Structures are given as C-alpha cells and as structure tokens.
Amino acid sequence: MFHPNPGRRAALGVAGAAVLLLSLAACGEKENSSEPGAGPSVSASADSGLAAKVPDTIKADGVIKVGTDSTYAPAEFLDQDGKTVVGFDVELFNAVAQKLGLKAQYESAPFDSILPGIESGKYEVGVSSFTINADRLKTVNMVSYYSAGTQWATKAGNPGKVDPENACGKKIAVQVGTVQLDDITARSKKCTDAGKPAISIDQYQAQSDATAAIVSGKDDAMLADSPVGAYAVKQSNGQLEVLGDIYESAPYGYAVKKDQQAFAEVLKEAVQAVITEGSYKSALAKWGVEGGAITNAELNPSA
Missing domain, CATH: 3.40.190.10 (Periplasmic binding protein-like II)
Incomplete structure (x- = not known):
C-alpha cells in the first residue's frame, strides 16, 4: 500500500x-x-x-x-x-x-x-x-x-479492456487515503484536461473491499501496493491477474x-x-x- x-x-x-x-x-x-x-x-x-x-x-x-x-x-x-x-x-x-x-x-x-x-x-x-x-x-x-511500488490488477482476461496509461472512463478501485488514490486522481485529471471522460474512482475503507469489487465485476481494475496486489491475485485462484508493471517503488x-x-x-x-x-x-x-x-x-x- x-x-x-x-x-x-x-x-x-x-x-x-x-x-x-x-x-x-x-x-x-x-x-x-x-x-x-x-x-x-x-x-x-x-x-x-x-x-x-x-x-x-x-x-x-x-x-x-x-x-x-x-x-x-x-x-x-x-x-x-x-x-x-x-x-x-x-x-x-x-x-x-x-x-x-x-x-x-x-x-x-x-x-x-x-x-x-x-x-x-x-x-x-x-x-x-x-x-x-x-x-x-x-x-x-x-x-x-x-x-x-504500485501494481494494477484486474479480472482475469481484462474484460474491461483497462489500459493503466489510458483508463479514462473506467471504474477503478483504490483504498481511502493511499498513494494510489493520489495516483488515480492525477490520472483522471489528465483525462479531463484532454477532453476525455474522467476515471470513476471508487474509494474503499478496506483494501479487501477494493479487491472484492474487482472479483464481482463492480469495478474494472484496482491499484494497490505491489506485494498486496500480487498476493490478491495469487489468492484469487485465477479470478484476477496483474496489469502492467510495478512502478514508483x-x-x-x-x-x-x-x-x-x-x-x-x-x-x-x-x-x-x-x-x-x-x-x-x-x-x-x-x-x-x-x-x-x-x-x-x-x-x-x-x-
């Protein structure tokens, strides 16, 4: 985180x-x-x-x-x-x-x-x-x-077709008050500044809530600290996959x-x-x- x-x-x-x-x-x-x-x-x-x-x-x-x-x-x-x-x-x-x-x-x-x-x-x-x-x-x-660092994760197969570098208009889950929240907020501003749809940011008090939102399909992807994202993917028994590389360690x-x-x-x-x-x-x-x-x-x- x-x-x-x-x-x-x-x-x-x-x-x-x-x-x-x-x-x-x-x-x-x-x-x-x-x-x-x-x-x-x-x-x-x-x-x-x-x-x-x-x-x-x-x-x-x-x-x-x-x-x-x-x-x-x-x-x-x-x-x-x-x-x-x-x-x-x-x-x-x-x-x-x-x-x-x-x-x-x-x-x-x-x-x-x-x-x-x-x-x-x-x-x-x-x-x-x-x-x-x-x-x-x-x-x-x-x-x-x-x-x-930060790691993105999504449902297996990336059904939402999320691109971390262009997530405009997507629904993204993060935990309240995290570095990831600042990250995705800045990305959303970049979208709107370019005339594209804002990122819909769902904030959760618990990281486990954010993870569950991806599994259920409520949100398209999530951001979390790299060990947390990797662990969630491993524990999901194939329901989740990491998306992109770890960055900003x-x-x-x-x-x-x-x-x-x-x-x-x-x-x-x-x-x-x-x-x-x-x-x-x-x-x-x-x-x-x-x-x-x-x-x-x-x-x-x-x-």
Whole structure:
C-alpha cells in the first residue's frame, strides 16, 4: 500500500466469488506449509545494548503499542480466528520489538486514523505499510524497512479492456487515503484536461473491499501496493491477474511520534540489527515478499 496522506486498504454483501476471495485474502487461509506465512514464527535475539536505549516511557510496561490496519494482506491482516493480526509486516516488526527486549501489541484501526493516533499518543508505533513521503514526514518520524511500488490488477482476461496509461472512463478501485488514490486522481485529471471522460474512482475503507469489487465485476481494475496486489491475485485462484508493471517503488516506514527522536533512532538501529542478523530475510521469505528487501534502514529518508 503506497500512501501519501493517511490511508489505504470486504464487504461480505458482495456475493459469490468475492466472498471466496475474502475468505482467502482477508482471513489468511493457510492450508499447507507451502502457503505464504505457514510455519513457525521468525524470532530475533534481544540486544541488551539497544534495549537500554529505549526511552523509559516506551519500555515501562514491556510492550510497544502498535496501530495497524489489518485489512492489507499479506502485510497485515486477521488470521482465521478473526482477532490475531498476522502478515509480513507483523512478522518483521515482532522481530524488531524482540531485538529491543519488548513485545509488540497490535490494535486494529482504520488506516487513516493511525497517524493521528500516533500524534495523540494512542499508539507508540504505526506499522501498516506506510509509504514514506514528504507529507507524512511533516507529522511523524519514519524508519524505513521495506520497498514497494504500485501494481494494477484486474479480472482475469481484462474484460474491461483497462489500459493503466489510458483508463479514462473506467471504474477503478483504490483504498481511502493511499498513494494510489493520489495516483488515480492525477490520472483522471489528465483525462479531463484532454477532453476525455474522467476515471470513476471508487474509494474503499478496506483494501479487501477494493479487491472484492474487482472479483464481482463492480469495478474494472484496482491499484494497490505491489506485494498486496500480487498476493490478491495469487489468492484469487485465477479470478484476477496483474496489469502492467510495478512502478514508483518507495520505502515503507514505521511511524513514530515527531517528538520521540530518540526512540526513532533506536528503532532504526533495531531494524538494521535484524537485517544484519538474518531474521529480517527469514521473515520476508516466510511470506514470499523478499523482492522488497532493503539493506540499510534509514530514519526520515528524503522522499
């Protein structure tokens, strides 16, 4: 999920094939060990030196309170019990928290409420596939840990004959507040500026809703972060296909309150430590998303 403003990511009222997809993508069904995410959790060894650098206000209760939008498979989504948040973002941040001698405690929330929740102190970290960009860096500190681009997807066979470079007049699904929403809004303006029909943009609070809209035929195509789009296609059992190439890759970042610079610094060191240790690679490999691996964590990289 790519996002410039706070936002990204079904409705079970969408019947038939859409419900099947939801049961797979939103609930994270794992039938055997060959499925992404199957197998034991990846763990990291605690680093006493890093743990000592964690501000007392963070480590006092032994947990890091994490805000996440759990509708964004395979990054963060609810497991079969409907309560436990799983995914590669979760797997990786659990290892980072362990490196700091802490336990991550996840709270599901609408994507566009997470950054305000960090600013208010409701959450200590935002772990929700936040793309690092200039707008977000104005309000929070961000530590890079992964790289993703945007990927289009459509129903198998592309019945709507969607061309990402000329989607004028098409119905396109995106998650609220995402980088993809900015992307498709700019594309629609380009259409109208050229005297062509605007793109009909359907915004969904949950990415799983956007995916279901494609499966049902309500919308012609969707935009999402590259690992999310690829995962949705894989889980659709041939009902969806990717459309075009991945573009505009940018880093994901953990979000921390702007006045907690010291915590952001040690968080960056912890990410670098799990990269060096190898638990980073193991966490990504478990979910089949190694393609977005980075080698150096950065604090507030230019966007």
